[in-house]
Amino acid sequence: MLLKRRAQVDAISRILLLAGGETLSYHQRQGARFQQGVLRIMKAFILGIGILVACTASVSADEGMWLFNHPPREYLKKKYGFVPTDRWLEHVQKSSVRFNNGGSGSFVSADGLVMTNHHVGADCLHKLSDARHNYYRDGFYAATRGQEKRCHDLELNVLMSIEDVTERVNAAVKPNMSAEEAARARRAVMAKIEKESLDKTGLRSDVITLYQGGQYHLYRYKKYTDVRLVFAPEQAIAFFGGDPDNFEYPRYCLDVAFFRVYENGKPAKIEHYLKWSKRGAVEDELVFVSGNPGRTDRLATLARLHYLRDRGFPELLKLLYRWEVVLTAWSNRDAENARRAKDFLFSVQNSRKARRGGLAGLLDPEIMARKTKEERELQKQMAKDPKLRDALKAYDQIAQAEATLAKHLRERRALEFGAAFNSKLFDFARHLVRAAEEKQKDDGDRLREYRSSALPSLEQQLFSEEPLYDDFETLKLADSLMWFSEEFGAEHPLVKKVLAGKAPSARAAELVRGTKLKSVSYRKKLYKGGRAAIDACTDPMILLAKLVDPASRKVRKIMDTQEEIKRQAFAKIANAKYQIQGDSVYPDATFTLRLAFGVVKGYEQNGEHIPFETTIAGLYERAKQHDFKEPFNLPPRWLERKDKLNLKTPMNFVCTADIIGGNSGSPVINKDAEIVGLIFDGNIQSLVLDYIYTDKQARAVSVHSRAIIEALTKVYDAESLAKEITGR
């Protein structure tokens, strides 16, 4: 949904980014895997908004998030006279890195150095911080390898190969199976393919659902779990302008961070990494973006867009508004409160802005008219071809499934997505309770996030040493229990059982105080103890998770069934569309590696020309306009070193590449595959890209490569890092 995942980390943002939640998590292979790996993301599922849709109506301009095994060679040749070779593509693909907490990155040295955004690294920065050291706020630089700090639970993936397994997956589904049986059969064969691949290659293996099930590709990833922090600037410069400037342009952010991947305790040796361009991005230049767009909704039917516009987004926003207010109020009481809540709060603010932007797009009758026209035309073409007529029925099937899902929206959010139990401690409890049960089943029968192939990521999260704070967990849990009571009514039987005769705040305090799940060793013990340990466990949070599980599983089953119906219906539409439009079509985003491209250029806004780039001089001017007050304050170093800087250095720039949330941290490269910039945001006009591409005003916003080097050398005295990157 998001064109950007602004801030981070803790909660929804990365999910909102993946967005849609249930589809991605339960039916999109990699989504599910990705998710379970990130327990706290569960909160975001409250979205309950989404289903992925598979391709775009008509490709034009610089539109597209292309598969690396099916790039738009002809279009590129025709429009730009450039054809990427297989070698070029392999090099870029293997230089690209996925941050499993919801962003993108790239290798920039042979010694495992990875570049991404500060806001993608924020999760790690935050978890490495404590009351004395606030690396997230103050930045960090390891001048030597020995000083590099290992992240608690970060997993990076590098896509090593793509294999089409469509036939094998489809063969597992027999013609007369019910929707539920079909889903089970598909899950089973996908799990099997993954398991076989993992056993054979040792590589993380995900079967990716593309084109809504039109194709299934096996993606094999090299996985790095020893990831160390090398450099991050101060949050004030990374996110200069804060929430007020978020999604706006012109911008002045140094939203960059560097990590290093290790293997066997040593910096990993990397064959494919991106070189640094000397001159960086220049106006009108063709550029490429290699990253992991999280989710787009470009084939969404009108019925679905109406649902999103009238129900999905409004309901989600209500929750986001509430969280933003509760977190802000708590943060304002005390500086340490603010530090603890900052990431989560930024995530919420970012999502709120993105969702309001997206909703504003859907409320624009012009946009809706274009979508209506597209759908009508597509349906007309379907009606002409007897082989495709069946797809027309799929529109009704989707509408019916949506209606069923909408009916259960409240239960889904509260129980299955855990909005009623907003605490990491509850997330631990739920996963421990479910893992104990699911691990007794065959792989194919398990909930997706507990299958063998998914367990390593789950375990990494479950056993994370990340610090937890009783007061913050209590705050979130108390508010979510209050919300639960408000949504269902205080006399609802399940609400009464959950609250156990206490007020929400008292119950939350009792649960957080009483649970032993704060201890990693206790979590490990319970996990290893399996079903018997869980059955015998009287920890209050475990008891709560056990209490709500039957109701939660019930709604999960409804979800899974309806999502499967939708999946099949969308597949029919996607397939028909594919028949009609041929291979001028790319699949919707799935948080897997894609290649986008575009031109570096400005745009018109309210009759004014917005230039393509900003400069470091502009940064100082904007800070001054706001009296250097937060969030327009500059870190002390930036004030002290101003004279040393070349103020004409480009700071940020925009281009027309088709990107979306999840692309955060993606390298922007030129035809020679050299880095010229670093994606970190989209402008407010780009928020509509979820549904429809436009290059009229929508722009991707990047840090200019020259700003990074200028800052590293003149502000941060990080000469050796700059040298490693530029090779000079």
Next chain:
Amino acid sequence: MLLKRRAQVDAISRILLLAGGETLSYHQRQGARFQQGVLRIMKAFILGIGILVACTASVSADEGMWLFNHPPREYLKKKYGFVPTDRWLEHVQKSSVRFNNGGSGSFVSADGLVMTNHHVGADCLHKLSDARHNYYRDGFYAATRGQEKRCHDLELNVLMSIEDVTERVNAAVKPNMSAEEAARARRAVMAKIEKESLDKTGLRSDVITLYQGGQYHLYRYKKYTDVRLVFAPEQAIAFFGGDPDNFEYPRYCLDVAFFRVYENGKPAKIEHYLKWSKRGAVEDELVFVSGNPGRTDRLATLARLHYLRDRGFPELLKLLYRWEVVLTAWSNRDAENARRAKDFLFSVQNSRKARRGGLAGLLDPEIMARKTKEERELQKQMAKDPKLRDALKAYDQIAQAEATLAKHLRERRALEFGAAFNSKLFDFARHLVRAAEEKQKDDGDRLREYRSSALPSLEQQLFSEEPLYDDFETLKLADSLMWFSEEFGAEHPLVKKVLAGKAPSARAAELVRGTKLKSVSYRKKLYKGGRAAIDACTDPMILLAKLVDPASRKVRKIMDTQEEIKRQAFAKIANAKYQIQGDSVYPDATFTLRLAFGVVKGYEQNGEHIPFETTIAGLYERAKQHDFKEPFNLPPRWLERKDKLNLKTPMNFVCTADIIGGNSGSPVINKDAEIVGLIFDGNIQSLVLDYIYTDKQARAVSVHSRAIIEALTKVYDAESLAKEITGR
């Protein structure tokens, strides 16, 4: 609801304070008057929460908001050995002032000097400010009379007499009238009584509904409309600790302001004013509070409390969360934005905190158990007495009416309370459109807010010179149109008509840009032109108001009918309760003058003793704890003058008096009717006082009288003002 009306002015706070909205506005005589006088308050009606209820279940401790014509003499005598004489009562009554924008105050000199809270005066401070002078933020002091600044639209009322007109009102209602006919008959006779009284005495005359219609009293007020600002401190010290410390204790606020009433261009000569106590409030002392509590809900039936807990408050909070986020985000973009939005934002934050506090009370099973026990016992006693058995049916009638109202809650909020059109420009338009129609009718047939007696206040608001800002009006209107579309769905016929084929933001911009209602003279012209002028008018905002009026009136009619049914049912319960409990009973708050009392004392919290008073030294300590950062910053004067101050001077203190929102600015006096303090807040535990009195932890929070003099003389060099107050 609110124990306090913290911040202000612009919007809901004062309404939330009156709360419940529709009852107060449409059935409580003075409520209606009060309201129409304050156009922008309309927004708050969105509450759609309330009906007033009439008396308290069992009076004990220092409970009670007593009528001046029926004080608890015996109780006071028995418990405190003090009996207020008639002279004492008359003196205090006529020294008390009602701020018609939602607060209380008192005369403190013979030359018309009035003391209230900074946050009650904030509306005026704000409207007198512009981009160059920010009196709200920076304070103001008129060292000479000539420098005193006239407020744009402030009306003060002094209660001169009370007359029981119950028999005459009741006589107008014939036994076989339908609920609607009865309401009309009652409206007609009340309007007639008011008109007669106004014509005869020239005094503002309001028939006040007490005990849910058990009694009707005619209140005659001397009205002051030439009110000038004399002194206000900086907002940073008035609201020290801001939203984080709001509703908390210990506190350190100098929440005071002084105004002066003028007649014929000269300071008014005042017979009754309160003298200043030398020593101020001391521990364990009996004190009185004379002010205008806005609304209490102590007779609310369980069904009603369940509605509030499960529907009313949660729904209202959703809107408040949204507004808080939208206003905060806009404020953060620019300092001038922040100035424009500040009052409204504070109102919203204050209401949000108060409503969450109130909801937390209702979610506490202990509180609900006490209410349940009370209701059961009352019903048991009703069942015993054949004459009272009828009242038992009233419980069902209320439940049914509530259900009908709940069914139309969305329409009421959106249309009749104007939540879909959140702009003062729309408020103007609606009032102009309705006034044109209503003024053609007989007084008794009009909507209450357009009756003859109400028109002067309406006109004062309608013709206010208060500055309006296009960008701020557009922001609010765009968001509320977006909300309207979200709530009703973008395809709803009325939504489509209202949006006229445009996106909400575009439509709002067009309306605000296009309307001429920003001009006072244009509003005057339309108002004077009456029906013909409105019919011919093509101003876009007037067209919008005309467009939505039929639907809005339709829901208004449902409201009025159901509220009348509820009113009668509550009257039966109130009456039965009165029969059972005798005159140990006081009516629920109605934003009219009441006398409360209590003892100056601290309380226990989390096992810790919270002392009754704080000191100026404590103020400096708390500021330091927060690094003097907003909202814990101190104005420069307070930093410069620290050495001059007696740091042991009491700053704030708490007492057990039974107060609620609307009491803001009430004088706290001793037995000699000398001022010892100034009410400005209640602690978080007091938020439950809406439903049930408790002196266990609930406390009223006051500025200590000594802090006021210490600050005036040593910080603000306002010696002459201090002298006028103390007479020394």
